[in-house]
Amino acid sequence: MGRFLMVGEDAIRAGRCTDVYFRRVVDVMEKDGVNPRVTMEVTATALPDPWGVFCGLDDVLRLLEGIPVDVDAMPEGSIFSANEPVLRISGRYRDFAVYETAILGFLCHASGVASAAAHVRLAAGGRPVYSFGSRRQHPAIAAMIERAAWIGGVDAASNTCAPEGIALAGTMPHAFVMCYPRPEDAWSAFAREAAPEVPRIMLCDTFSDERAEAVRAAACGATAVRLDTPRSRRGDMRAIIEEVRWELDVHGYPDVKIFLSGGLSREDVAAYRDVADAFGVGGAIANAPVIDFAMDIVEMEGRPHAKRGRRSGAKQVYEMAGRRVTLPLEAPAPEGGVGLLSRFIEGGAIRARPKMEDARERVLSRLSGLARRG
Known part of the structure; x- marks a missing residue:
């Protein structure tokens, strides 16, 4: 810890900012020689509103870069609904178990802010909206808050630590x-x-x-x-x-x-x-309810395997004209369907990085249709 009571990047990247039980069970599994290959999906079973905005992926990719895992996800700025997987990780469990806390923290918080910003922008009916919540959250995360709010559709942000490219107001x-x-x-x-x-x-x-x-x-x-x-x-x-x-x-x-x-x-x-x-x-916006994502095993050693209340097997979300459907990953794509989850990390190597501008445009391009959807 430094002068202020906050966790540094090195501790997060090293997996030291985690729920203690992850470290304990990884230690037990290592001593016992257990390290299965698993696939885990991130989903929310309930949302504050009918739809949300997926955000925080960039931080997740930076966290997992160099870890021997594959990561598939919806692009940042994607609109998602409850029970749709937004991110999937495949790899040896012990290799990424301690990162679950940070992964969910990145996604839950940023997606909550981006979703709230999008709903406020819709409520404004074309009037400009500015993110003025800087003093309502810890200064250590000001850049994340402003980035998520801007992706969600605000026209400018007040905090001088907003990422480059975001207008200040x-x-x-x-x-x-x-x-x-x-x-x-x-x-x-x-x-x-x-x-x-x-x-x-x-x-x-x-x-x-x-x-x-x-x-x-x-x-x-x-x-x-x-x-x-x-x-x-x-x-x-x-x-x-x-x-x-x-x-x-x-x-x-x-x-x-x-x-x-x-x-x-x-x-x-x-x-x-x-x-x-x-x-x-x-x-x-800044203190919006987080999206209550969970990260669960859905496959073990290539076979469907899930706890009670979760649907087993890796999945893909397809978007078609006017509707969406979630199907098993190995199922044929529906006619006209576009799969929303794509590969971002393969074997620890980054294949694509999200662009903040693209994520924002992805949200803005959907708002008129979302207004009709409620």
Whole structure:
């Protein structure tokens, strides 16, 4: 451990960040000379929503690179449903047993964030959505959170440690406004001194009524006003937004947009998308429920072999026009069916690496159809 209480990459890669029983049983099996060839699949038997977004594969591949295993998986950004295998590992059990904890951690967490982001984007109905949850999670995983949120469809992220290629977005904190004698002084300073490419979005609920501050901020050069009103002071939020819009319009600022943030849920985004121009979403994405994946043996020494409650045998998921089907791996592909799991690692060697941009496009290309699916 270093200065902060967090696990380093070397410990994860060495299999030292694992549930203790894996280390204990591997030790027993080694002493007993037992090391069968197994195939394990990662599936979720239940989801928070009808569908999820598969994410976290890149970390899994980096973890298993050089380990003598084969890995087949859906591409990152794939849409999946309950009981569909999203990843399959084949190899000698002792060679990768201690990595199960990290594998599931990578996939469960990232897929949860990506799935939530996709559902929020759908709820926004075309309005921009920004990932503002950086302060709601441990800073050590900020890059992972922002990457998963971006794959899920957010338009930009707030954290400066977001992976390269993700646009950054942010406005100003209440503390900034409070550091000046008057809000007008803070807004004017921001309009004057912020870099030219930074949007002039002014926070307008620090001391006064939102509609009053919005008009005053517009006079100071705001291109958009951000309402971050805490729930304890909101009252009828729709009425507040509509009043702000009305006052901006009648005072000659029809082009000034309204940016809404402050503990927004997916339901809030859907409810206000007709009156707000953009959304900053925090915990609803960054603290999304994880996808409860499990990793189970489905074959032993090439034969179907599974515990109670799991379907034995390796499987493939096929997508056809309007439907999907999961079949035994050795079964003929259905007519017109496209297999979704493909080889990413063979004998420990990486055959393909996920590209973040491709994963994001994979999600965005499916959203209109998913909106109809629910």
